[in-house]
Every structure is written in C-alpha cells, then in structure tokens.
C-alpha cells in the first residue's frame with residue numbers, strides 16, 4: 001500500500017477543532033499541518049496510524065438504544081462520530097465465533113467458514129467429533145472444550161492480515177477474555193494474541209508472554225486475590241433491581257458484582273474483565289509503540305463482560321445497567337490515554353451478536369410468548385425419537401448437534417439409503433414442532449445463491465444461507481421461533497442467550513470515530529461485513545477485487561468521502 005500525501009484542502013468548510021494535534025507523533029506523508037486557530041479545520045485525510053477495532057460481546061442494538069441517552073464516557077465520544085444504530089450480523093447463527101469472524105474479514109460466515117461456535121466433523125479420526133471454531137483439532141492435546149487455540153478454521157484473511165501483506169511492518173494485535181474472539185478478529189498472522197484463562201491472560205501455544213501481559217497478570221491477579229466491593233449504581237439504574245426467579249440460577253436482577261477474594265470466574269463475569277482487557281491493551285500499546293511505527297497498526301479488542309453478564313443475569317436487570325455504565329467509563333479512560341499520547345487513531349465499535357432477556361422476566365415485561373425450548377428438540381432426544389421411529393439400533397448417537405437449534409448432523413454409520421430416510425424423518429419431525437420456525441437441508445441451502453440487499457428483509461432461508469458453508473454445516477439446519485430461548489433449564493451463569501435468526505440477535509450498533517471526522521447518524525441498515533471495506537478504504541489498503549461481501553461506508557458526514565481516497 002501507499003500512504004497518500006496530504007490532500008491540500010477538503011471540499012466544504014469543516015468546523016471541527018483540534019485535528020492539529022493529530023500531528024503529535026506522525027511524520028512524513030501521513031502528517032497534517034497545524035491549522036491556524038481561526039481558520040476552518042480540516043477533516044483528516046491521511047490514513048490513521050492506529051486502528052482500534054472493538055467488539056462488545058452481546059451488545060445488541062436494543063441495549064444501545066436503551067442506554068445511549070446515559071452515556072457520558074467513551075461511548076458518548078463514539079456517538080459523536082459516524083453512528084449506524086442498525087448494523088446487522090446478517091446471518092442466522094448469531095454466535096460469538098461467526099459474529100467475530102465477519103467483523104474484520106468483510107465476509108459472511110458462509111465464506112469465513114465459521115458457521116457456529118462448535119460444529120461436528122463426523123470424519124474426524126479422534127474420538128470426539130465436536131470441533132471448536134478456534135481449535136487445532138489435529139493437535140492431539142486439543143479438545144473442543146479445552147482447545148489448542150488456532151485461527152486455522154478461518155478461510156479468509158482479516159484486515160490485520162491484509163495490512164501485513166501490504167506492509168510487513170504493520171502490527172496485528174488482538175486481545176479479549178475469549179480466545180475465539182481473538183482468533184477471529186486477528187487471524188493467523190498475528191503479532192500478539194491474549195485471552196483470559198483461569199485468572200490470567202494467556203497466549204498461543206509455544207509463545208512467551210510479552211512483558212505487558214506479565215505486568216497485567218500481576219495487577220489483575222492481585223485484584224482477583226483481594227476481592228472487591230459491589231459497584232455503585234448510577235441514578236439511572238435505580239428503576240432496575242427488581243429480582244426474578246430463574247430456575248437453578250435462583251434470583252437475578254439486583255446484582256452489582258461484589259467479588260469474593262480469589263473468584264476468577266466471577267471476576268470474568270463482571271465489568272472488571274473489560275477494564276482489565278483495556279488495561280492490557282494500553283500496556284501493549286506502550287510496550288509495542290503501536291501507532292508510532294512506519295506503517296499503520298491494528299489493535300483488536302473484544303470486551304466479553306457484557307456477554308457473560310447477559311448469559312448469567314439477562315439484559316434487563318441492575319447487572320446489565322451497571323455494566324453499561326462501567327463499559328462507558330472504561331472506554332472513556334482508554335480513549336483519554338490514547339489522546340494523552342497524541343495517537344492518530346480511528347475507533348470502530350460493534351458487536352458479534354445481540355441477545356434476548358430471560359423468558360421469566362420477559363413474561364413479566366409484556367412478552368409472555370417468550371419460552372424456554374422444549375427438551376424434545378435437543379439433538380440427543382431427536383436422535384432417540386428418530387431411532388425408535390425407524391427401528392434403528394446404533395452404538396453411537398444418531399443425531400449430533402451442539403444445541404437445540406442450528407446445525408444437526410446424522411451419523412455416517414448408516415448406509416446411504418437409511419441415512420437419507422433418517423434425515424427426512426428428522427426434517428419432518430422438526431417441521432411439525434410448534435417451536436420451530438424453519439428447517440433447511442444442506443442441499444436446499446447449497447443450491448441457493450448468497451443473499452444480497454437489505455439484511456433486515458432477508459428471508460429465514462437467506463439468513464441461514466449466509467451461515468452455510470459446504471463440508472462444515474449440518475445435514476439439517478433448524479431455526480427456532482421468535483422468543484424461544486434455546487436453554488432448556490436456567491443454570492448458574494446461563495439463564496439467557498442468543499444464537500437465533502431474529503433481529504434481537506442480529507442487530508447491533510456500529511460506531512466509528514476519528515478526531516476531526518465530521519459525525520452523523522445513519523439509521524438505514526448496514527452490515528458488519530461493511531466494516532472491513534470501510535476501514536480498508538480509510539487505510540488506503542488495496543485488497544483483491546471480490547474479497548469483501550460488504551461495501552465501503554463513507555465515514556465522513558460532510559462533503560469528504562472516506563471511500564473515495566485518490567492516490
């Protein structure tokens with residue numbers, strides 16, 4: 001790639017002050033002149049030196065809409081940039097791994113190959129047929145639940161990998177509490193990669209911890225060991241706090257995250273996890289001098305606490321309200337640090353999927369149709385029922401699947417004829433179930449073209465097609481009805497979830513901010529696959545034609561056009 005020399009003037013008078021300070025630590029063709037105080041300031045036209053790509057796990061467009069009026073920190077700053085309140089993770093399988101795989105590849109899961117968090121490979125030689133999206137299952141030490149972490153299943157490059165191909169001096173760094181978020185945003189050519197495991201940040205097999213991670217682990221370890229009092233709730237959370245009974249999880253709705261000494265899991269499921277992740281990000285920026293090199297760097301940060309809290313306590317209680325306040329505060333402190341260093345950076349913030357509250361509270365809050373899924377729809381129960389119906393006796397399961405929705409696989413131990421009969425019986429049984437919205441076979445999905453147009457209007461078939469990857473997807477794909485929560489029984493840490501083809505799980509906010517870039521809000525639907533082409537254009541990064549499923553979004557709300565950079 002070529003860095004573009006500064007364009008002398010942008011069309012239109014842009015009245016944003018302060019872009020002069022973007023010169024603080026850049027040199028050569030990327031620098032901007034210091035604008036005289038009285039003259040109109042310019043929107044930045046040179047590529048930013050640092051891309052900060054943030055995914056807030058399970059941060060639905062609904063949460064953003066509910067809480068945006070209260071933000072005063074980092075999220076408030078991003079709301080002064082380019083705001084797309086209706087971005088779509090357009091595909092049907094709205095899980096963490098597929099969602100993160102779209103964000104920096106610009107490709108739907110049908111092309112990233114990341115169809116779900118877990119899928120089944122019935123041809124695997126190891127005993128376990130379940131494959132985790134971010135594992136190297138060829139490593140004998142790997143299992144789907146305790147994986148040897150790898151981005152090997154990702155079939156397309158990430159933005160960081162495109163950057164490094166264009167200029168090997170670009171650094172590609174990714175961190176999160178979750179290994180899969182790190183791998184899907186970073187990809188395989190990754191300079192530093194960290195995720196949380198058992199109370200510490202860890203990295204890829206065989207790699208040493210960077211000094212920044214060692215330092216963060218010492219600080220975080222001390223915080224976990226000492227425990228901490230509950231967070232104070234802002235006034236605007238006062239209306240929350242009504243408790244609701246969620247099965248074996250007991251009462252939820254009034255928690256404020258008091259931390260018992262030594263409880264590393266509770267630390268992870270609290271706002272403290274996001275703060276620690278951002279602390280590590282800041283330390284890596286300092287150690288690696290990210291944003292100060294001769295080529296642009298990319299730092300991907302996936303903040304997982306919103307998701308852990310959503311799963312543990314739903315998204316309409318005191319817990320999520322406190323989390324929204326703390327997320328906003330932690331992001332504000334992080335951006336303030338970048339400002340103090342004079343970094344020339346662009347921020348993109350979005351989510352990997354949305355989420356739905358727990359049905360027990362939805363029932364009290366005007367959505368009585370929300371229910372927990374019928375246990376008869378779990379893969380094990382389906383397999384037993386089909387086996388009985390067809391008189392089949394097998395050593396292993398007849399139907400494999402990770403959850404009571406999504407991809408289902410029929411055993412390869414059956415000969416072709418009986419196997420086809422079993423698939424047909426499975427489809428018929430699912431289609432007859434009142435909680436099932438749609439059922440598609442792999443053949444049906446393989447035959448249909450990749451969907452285009454407004455993702456809000458896609459049919460269920462089109463949503464499922466965007467999640468379909470040959471040789472990895474199930475023989476049958478099941479989509480549950482709206483507001484059917486695919487958790488049979490609430491348990492501690494797991495009362496509510498996401499993963500459906502409905503818009504409460506597909507619709508997420510998308511925000512871009514860069515100092516001096518005129519802001520705007522565009523309510524029309526966009527897609528998370530638009531992020532990579534938009535950032536690539538901002539970076540003047542050339543990628544091969546056809547690399548992206550999405551389109552470039554012009555992030556300049558005034559006359560300038562960030563998709564139209566000439567060099």
Ligand SMILES: [Zn+2]
Nearest residue numbers: 057058096352
């Ligand atoms: Zn997630």
